[in-house]
Amino acid sequence: MPFSSLGLSPALLRAISDQAWSAPTPIQAVAMGPALQGRDLLASAQTGSGKTAAFALPLLQQFEAAVPQSPRRLRALILVPTRELSTQVGEEIRFLGQHLPRALKVSIVFGGVSINPQMLRLRGGADIVVATPGRLLDLIDHNALSLSGVATLVLDEADRLLDLGFAEELNRILALLPVQRQNLFFSATFPPAVQTLAQVLLRDPVRIEVAPEPQTQPDIEQRVIEVDAAQRTQLLRHLMAQHHWSRVLVFVATKHAAEMVADKLRKARINAEPFHGELSQGKRTQVLADFKASRLKVVVATDVAARGLDIAQLPVVVNFDLPRSALDYIHRIGRTGRAGEKGVALSFVSAATDAHWRLIEKRQGLSLPREQVPGFEPTAVSPATDSDATADLPATGGIKGQRPSKKDKLRAAAARIAAEK
Known part of the structure; x- marks a missing residue:
């Protein structure tokens, strides 16, 4: 299956050609069609499977078709667990969007650095924001960003977001988003906390699970x-x-x-x-x-x-x-x-x-x-x-079968909060 069969615009096909990608990866081939149709997704995608392009290309296609706004209004929010992943995802989106007829503004925001330069870059708005949850909330508290116009939410590495204890931040962010939006969840694994969150937030989602091919192990x-x-x-x-x-x-x-x-x-x-x-x-x-x-x-x-x-x-x-x-x-x-x-x-x-x-x-x-x-x-x-003592431990583990850690408790809290919504 060539990329041209997926209904992508000439500008995006040109960026794909620049990357020398010969054909979509399995997750791209299965996920991009429903994403382009505006469907919610719950997708299992391993590291290195090409999942970033699987959600980035549909986002860019939607941006190209949208009516320009001044100042720019945030259309897509991508939440990631780490600074490194935010940079990696943001740079790939910028590269894939380089030939679009209208200039694309992607803001990459994360903690651990001064907030002031990030606030300055957000002046005039942004089309897509790639963020870690904590810094995103900081920017919102400084009135540097509004989520009221977000049409698509992407959770990249959803399991890792919850595993790192972002449950409280996620719930604060979700409360600020429009009710009517597209949700794309990508996760390497589906622990109970992710499944519970997906059941609450996703509307009739397309469920995708692409197993790694034996030859690519x-x-x-x-x-x-x-x-x-x-x-x-x-x-x-x-x-x-x-x-x-x-x-x-x-x-x-x-x-x-x-x-x-x-x-x-x-x-x-x-x-x-x-x-x-x-x-x-x-x-x-x-x-x-x-x-x-x-x-x-x-x-x-x-x-x-x-x-x-x-x-x-x-x-x-x-x-x-x-x-x-x-x-x-x-x-x-x-x-x-x-x-x-x-x-x-x-x-x-x-x-x-x-x-x-x-x-x-x-x-x-x-x-x-x-x-x-x-x-x-x-x-x-x-x-x-006692071998039986470990049999009932949660799948996320706990060193040597000891009592739950702070992170274990946060994961459990995330599931409870989502279940109450």
């Missing part, structure tokens, strides 16, 4: 290494020296751990930097640029980097700390093995995290052999666990 070697928690940094250094990895993305649980592990690696003369949500946007941008250019050998990141980052030819990902959510395991390891490259994903498992790793294996349908590296054999013993 990433070639990732998954390994599990048993090691005492105190020996993980030394083991990481040993493996880097043994395998001569050019770059390594290391995932940890907290901002403090990111700073601490990066500092230990620097003391061992390994060029490493932390990457977490409390860094300034300028610092985060610089770290990613240096990592992509191989000026950095190691980036030690919290889950803020689990989605929305496309780092070409990244050879290895290390789960220094296991992800809280079993679902996030897939998002983390998906940073390697991209675009047909081979990759390696290592997970360090200690006695204290053994039960949580078994829960991740169960939820992801994995059964990976345990390894031990000579010189780093663990000495601690796993605590006794």
Whole structure:
């Protein structure tokens, strides 16, 4: 099926030609028709599937057909969970809209930077806004933006938006939007909170689930290494020296751990930097640029980097700390093995995290052999666990089956709020 069969305008087909896209991806082929017809969508789309174009092209077609307004009136709002994803989505929309007969204004807004430049760029309005929820509300509170004219709402990475605790912000935003609008929900997974939100907000939606094609499955070697928690940094250094990895993305649980592990690696003369949500946007941008250019050998990141980052030819990902959510395991390891490259994903498992790793294996349908590296054999013993105790844990997980975290409670609250509407 060629793009020309989807009913796109010549200006959009020209932008597609500039990208050298030969044919729509499966999610584009299935989603764009209903989106162009104004239908609500609930679509499952994995990272790298081409989902941005699946909603961007219909938005741009609608913009091209709309009557010009002065000042510009916001027509489409795209909510994303992270700064990096907002930039990625916004830039792709600008590129796809570059040949439209009428100039398109796309505003990309996110927190962590001064609000004043973003307010200045919104003077005179905008056609499309790509935003993280918190900064969007800040701009609304400063009277820099109105949502009264929004015709289309897009939730990109809807599961991640709720997982990161944006339930309260989402409900405030939804209350400011027109009741009559098109809603497009794209999500890699459909946890209960997303399903509940979709049931409340979507009107007779077209449900789309495009499974990854077998031949496009990433070639990732998954390994599990048993090691005492105190020996993980030394083991990481040993493996880097043994395998001569050019770059390594290391995932940890907290901002403090990111700073601490990066500092230990620097003391061992390994060029490493932390990457977490409390860094300034300028610092985060610089770290990613240096990592992509191989000026950095190691980036030690919290889950803020689990989605929305496309780092070409990244050879290895290390789960220094296991992800809280079993679902996030897939998002983390998906940073390697991209675009047909081979990759390696290592997970360090200690006695204290053994039960949580078994829960991740169960939820992801994995059964990976345990390894031990000579010189780093663990000495601690796993605590006794009741296998039945983990059976009723929520699908989003909870480390070692402990009581729900703040994020777990926020997810539950989101489902309750949506159910009450």
